[in-house]
Amino acid sequence: MGKNEKTGLGRALVKHHNQMIQQSKEKGRSYRNKKVLESVTDVSNIDAVIDQGEEAELLLAADRSRPDLPIRLDSGSSTSGMTPEKRREEQKKEEALHASSLRVPRRPPWSPSMSVEELDANERQAFLVWRRNLARLEENEKLVLTPFEKNLDIWRQLWRVVERSDLLVMVVDARDPLFYQCADLEAYAQETDKYKRTLLLVNKADLLPFSVREKWAKFFHLHEILFVFWSAKAASAELEGKKLADPWKKQNNSQEEKDDPSTKLYGREELLMRLQFEAEEIAKLRRESGSSSTGPSNGHSAAGGPVVVGFIGYPNVGKSSTINALVGQKRTGVTSTPGKTKHFQTLIISDELTLCDCPGLVFPSFSSSRQEMIACGVLPIDRMTEHREAVQVVANRVPRRVIENVYNISLPKPKPYEPQDRPPLASEFLRAYCASRGYVASSGLPDETRAARQILKDYIDGKLPHYEMPPGMGDEGCYDGDAAEPSLSEVAESKSSDIENPPDNEDESENGLVLDDLSSFDVANGLSSKKVTVKKSNASHKHHRKPQRKKDRSWRVGNDDGDGMPVIRVFQKPANAGPVMAG
Numbered sequence: 001m002g003k004n005e006k007t008g009l010g011r012a013l014v015k016h017h018n019q020m021i022q023q024s025k026e027k028g029r030s031y032r033n034k035k036v037l038e039s040v041t042d043v044s045n046i047d048a049v050i051d052q053g054e055e056a057e058l059l060l061a062a063d064r065s066r067p068d069l070p071i072r073l074d075s076g077s078s079t080s081g082m083t084p085e086k087r088r089e090e091q092k093k094e095e096a097l098h099a100s101s102l103r104v105p106r107r108p109p110w111s112p113s114m115s116v117e118e119l120d121a122n123e124r125q126a127f128l129v130w131r132r133n134l135a136r137l138e139e140n141e142k143l144v145l146t147p148f149e150k151n152l153d154i155w156r157q158l159w160r161v162v163e164r165s166d167l168l169v170m171v172v173d174a175r176d177p178l179f180y181q182c183a184d185l186e187a188y189a190q191e192t193d194k195y196k197r198t199l200l201l202v203n204k205a206d207l208l209p210f211s212v213r214e215k216w217a218k219f220f221h222l223h224e225i226l227f228v229f230w231s232a233k234a235a236s237a238e239l240e241g242k243k244l245a246d247p248w249k250k251q252n253n254s255q256e257e258k259d260d261p262s263t264k265l266y267g268r269e270e271l272l273m274r275l276q277f278e279a280e281e282i283a284k285l286r287r288e289s290g291s292s293s294t295g296p297s298n299g300h301s302a303a304g305g306p307v308v309v310g311f312i313g314y315p316n317v318g319k320s321s322t323i324n325a326l327v328g329q330k331r332t333g334v335t336s337t338p339g340k341t342k343h344f345q346t347l348i349i350s351d352e353l354t355l356c357d358c359p360g361l362v363f364p365s366f367s368s369s370r371q372e373m374i375a376c377g378v379l380p381i382d383r384m385t386e387h388r389e390a391v392q393v394v395a396n397r398v399p400r401r402v403i404e405n406v407y408n409i410s411l412p413k414p415k416p417y418e419p420q421d422r423p424p425l426a427s428e429f430l431r432a433y434c435a436s437r438g439y440v441a442s443s444g445l446p447d448e449t450r451a452a453r454q455i456l457k458d459y460i461d462g463k464l465p466h467y468e469m470p471p472g473m474g475d476e477g478c479y480d481g482d483a484a485e486p487s488l489s490e491v492a493e494s495k496s497s498d499i500e501n502p503p504d505n506e507d508e509s510e511n512g513l514v515l516d517d518l519s520s521f522d523v524a525n526g527l528s529s530k531k532v533t534v535k536k537s538n539a540s541h542k543h544h545r546k547p548q549r550k551k552d553r554s555w556r557v558g559n560d561d562g563d564g565m566p567v568i569r570v571f572q573k574p575a576n577a578g579p580v581m582a583g
């Protein structure tokens with residue numbers, strides 16, 4: 001191709017980029033300085049390509065100045081020519097070898113006396129070294145690294161929440177808790193302060209039968225994991241005086257369930273009390289040890305203020321739903337599209353308890369394919385390019401007869417020469433679904449893309465029931481036998497009685513409970529003379545359905561005088577007289 005010949009795509013990308021710069025200038029903000037906080041797990045547009053190019057240069061420069069590479073590279077042996085089983089075995093070995101390299105990026109040491117520029121430069125440098133190490137892992141042909149969060153500003157949100165929290169709550173999806181657990185986060189939290197602890201909040205537990213909860217409880221006890229089963233959806237329903245339909249009602253022995261503290265679903269008040277208790281224990285230990293290791297950022301409980309509980313987790317696990325249920329009214333947007341929460345929020349529950357909601361983060365991990373990440377709700381369905389592969393994940397995990405019952409379709413039986421228990425092929429599933437729904441594309445062929453999107457949405461929302469069993473505890477009691485199958489009429493019922501809110505424009509929600517970062521920081525540090533109290537509202541009128549709107553947050557970047565870190569703050573636009581009483 002000649003030098004002056006440009007491809008249509010190239011021209012379109014450059015045009016888009018120039019348009020963005022123009023728009024940003026008009027809005028009086030710097031586009032290139034990335035004032036808008038966006039999650040970056042893939043390089044999908046020209047801006048990210050340019051940013052990555054710049055980063056690559058910095059990475060190279062960092063490499064030149066520091067030739068000591070902490071990660072051992074690929075041994076050189078190629079995986080081509082291996083059988084799939086052998087390749088998988090090699091991959092497992094390599095994953096175990098490099099498991100310790102899958103770290104959460106650490107914030108470099110800092111002090112309030114540092115200038116913003118110095119802090120910024122240190123953090124960028126440390127982040128690039130982290131990126132470089134992961135890039136080196138990606139070069140290893142035997143390893144598959146999943147798409148992970150690459151935007152430093154999102155990790156900065158995590159650093160901040162980790163530093164200021166006493167207790168960290170890792171929210172996970174009950175259907176596959178280990179997929180969403182990040183073990184290194186606990187290690188990182190303890191590096192910042194040895195008294196910090198992590199609690200696994202096993203959300204969406206309404207989607208698990210009691211027998212499976214029991215097994216997971218056993219597993220967590222065995223591995224000394226602090227955990228609580230919870231359902232933000234059930235708690236929100238209760239706030240409205242409703243009861244969530246239990247798809248596993250027939251199997252669940254409600255009395256047994258209620259009696260056992262390990263397996264029961266916590267209620268809203270119980271969870272708040274438990275979180276406060278755990279966080280106060282940590283603060284007490286810290287005080288008793290006379291530790292000053294809390295650092296400048298953990299001044300809340302150290303100064304005798306409220307204990308702080310930070311909520312962290314992958315996108316779409318239900319952090320916002322949990323916060324909304326705990327607060328008792330809608331404060332953060334809830335949608336089934338991952339990655340909607342872009343900035344951490346501080347919520348003052350009482351004089352003793354403050355909650356902090358961190359944006360969803362895709363932690364680096366091995367092995368999960370892009371399709372698995374989409375099926376787990378971590379990457380948006382919009383990013384699906386290979387719809388058959390994504391639907392195959394669903395077909396492999398949901399038993400054939402459950403699929404047939406939920407959708408009232410008949411899947412083709414395996415051929416006589418095939419294993420009779422093989423999962424349905426994605427193509428069989430999609431065609432049967434399209435035929436039953438009359439989904440036809442303009443080409444006249446079955447509209448598999450449309451069907452795939454619907455199937456994945458149902459899978460993520462729990463309308464197609466599925467769950468993983470704890471490692472080593474087998475699949476018995478799972479789907480084998482009728483005993484553990486959901487009562488499908490209940491599944492259908494829960495569809496129609498969906499009590500969740502569509503995402504709302506936050507500006508329209510009641511004002512006041514969420515403080516902007518600065519004021520909450522000031523209040524917590526006694527810098528504000530104003531006492532902030534929360535008036536509990538009658539939530540029932542706030543959980544009504546509204547047309548779907550995009551979240552609208554006002555963004556500002558500045559330097560927080562408190563800890564010197566450049567942060568993006570959320571300022572809630574004033575709405576009507578809200579429930580916060582300043583007095």
Ligand SMILES: Nc1nc2c(ncn2[C@@H]2O[C@H](COP(=O)(O)OP(=O)(O)OP(=O)(O)O)[C@@H](O)[C@H]2O)c(=O)[nH]1
Binds near residue numbers: 207321338341462
């Ligand atoms: N069945 C069930 N669904 C839930 C529960 N909690 C949340 N969800 C659903 O999960 C989806 C994601 O919930 P969010 O609260 O927006 O998740 P998030 O972790 O804040 O997501 P990000 O903003 O992407 O970080 C929504 O469709 C919720 O309705 C639960 O306890 N049970």
